Amino acid sequence: MPNMPTPPTPTKPSSDTDYNPTPRRSTRKRPTSPPPPPISSTTPTRRPKRARIQIDSNTSIETLLTSKKSRLGSEGCDLMKCFTYDIFQMFTPAEQSSLASLVPSIDLAQSPPSSLSTTLPERFFNHNRHLRESVHEFQANLGNGFYEPQEWEAMVRGREGSRREFDEWKEQHYEEVWGEQLDQDEAGDEVASLAKTITLKDMCKAGVIRKADRLLYKKNFGGSLNISVEKTVTITSIHPTTQTLTIRSARLTWADITNPTRLETYILDQDGRVAKSRRPNGNAWKSMVLVRGAREVGRLAELREAVARGRLRVRE
Known part of the structure; x- marks a missing residue:
């Protein structure tokens, strides 16, 4: 058998201090994960906390x-x-x-049909949405003193006076305004032509539109929309010089209203269901009803025509 080479025998270091049986660890740095992104110094805006309302137990419900x-x-x-x-x-x-x-x-009707x-x-x-708007409108009216006893009595007296004046005016102009004398004749065409020139300013000057009156907006958007918009707004003031209207809708106030079209735009923007690109051109005068007290006086288009007929009567 041939002689095989003998492997070298490991030798112990000459000094005991040079011998370290513990394996050495690698000095290479391990890969580390990327540092987290810096925290923004901008503190997010917190929604203000609503004040807690403490009501005195001695305060009456009426108050x-x-x-x-x-x-x-x-x-x-x-x-x-x-x-x-x-x-x-x-x-x-x-x-x-x-x-x-x-x-x-x-x-x-939203309740289950089986429920009695x-x-x-x-x-x-x-x-x-209508519940929320009604609650906000009540709260705004309450804060503005609309339900104060003296304010309420003054409003009732004003409405009664307006009703008497309007009824007297209606009796005096019954035939030319509500009669059937100007159906489809030339005079009717002249009324329609003149009515187009009547503005909200003219109607305010004529006393047809007054402070504290309300405007009821009604319009159906058919087709694929199938949306019905109904909204009541209140005329809070009429400028004595320019005759422009200031109108309140829930907690919003719109000033310098000069025509029904502008008011219609504000109402639809507040409702938010009909985009501007989906709103067809229409006659806003026909979509608004003047309400005085608990009575609907008439559509603005009809009242504008009544003013036009009154002017023709004066000319004659």
Whole structure:
């Protein structure tokens, strides 16, 4: 058998201090993950906390609902927190039925067809735009003193005076305004032509439109939209010189209104369901009804025509 070479035998270092049986670790740096992005120094804006409304137990319900100093009319009070489904469930079935009777039938129709109760569904409180606008309008009116006893009495007296004056004017001009004397003849064509020149300013000067009157906007957008918009706004003031209108809608106030078209644009923008590109050209005069007190006086288009007929009567 041939002789095989003998492997070398490891030798111990001459000095015990030079011998280290522990394996050496690599000095290479391990890859590290990228550092986290720097934290922005900009502190996000926090929504302001609503003030807690503390109501004196001695304050009467009448004061809470009529006084302009009522805590319910302050901007820090969110009345919508009182109009929730959970709070509604605290009422008895009879009380729920009584409250539901104050709501338009279209909202009651959202209840299950099998239900014989007139209670309100939960989605009425969560998604009803008209409920929210009505609550905000009440709160704004309350804060502005609209329900103060003296203000209310003055408004009632003003409405009664306006009604008497309007009825007297209507009796004096009944034939030329509401009669059937100018159906399709030349005089009727002349009225229609003259009516197009009548402005809101002219109607204010004639006393047809007055402070505290309301304008009810109604318009159906058919086709693929299938949307019906209905909104009531209040005329809070009429400029004594320019006769421009200042109008309040819930918590919004629109000033320097000179024509119904501009007002219609504001109303549709506030409603938000019909985009500007989907709004057809139309006659806004025909879409607005003048309301005085609890009575609808007439559409603006009809009242404008009445003013035109009155002018023709003066000419004759």
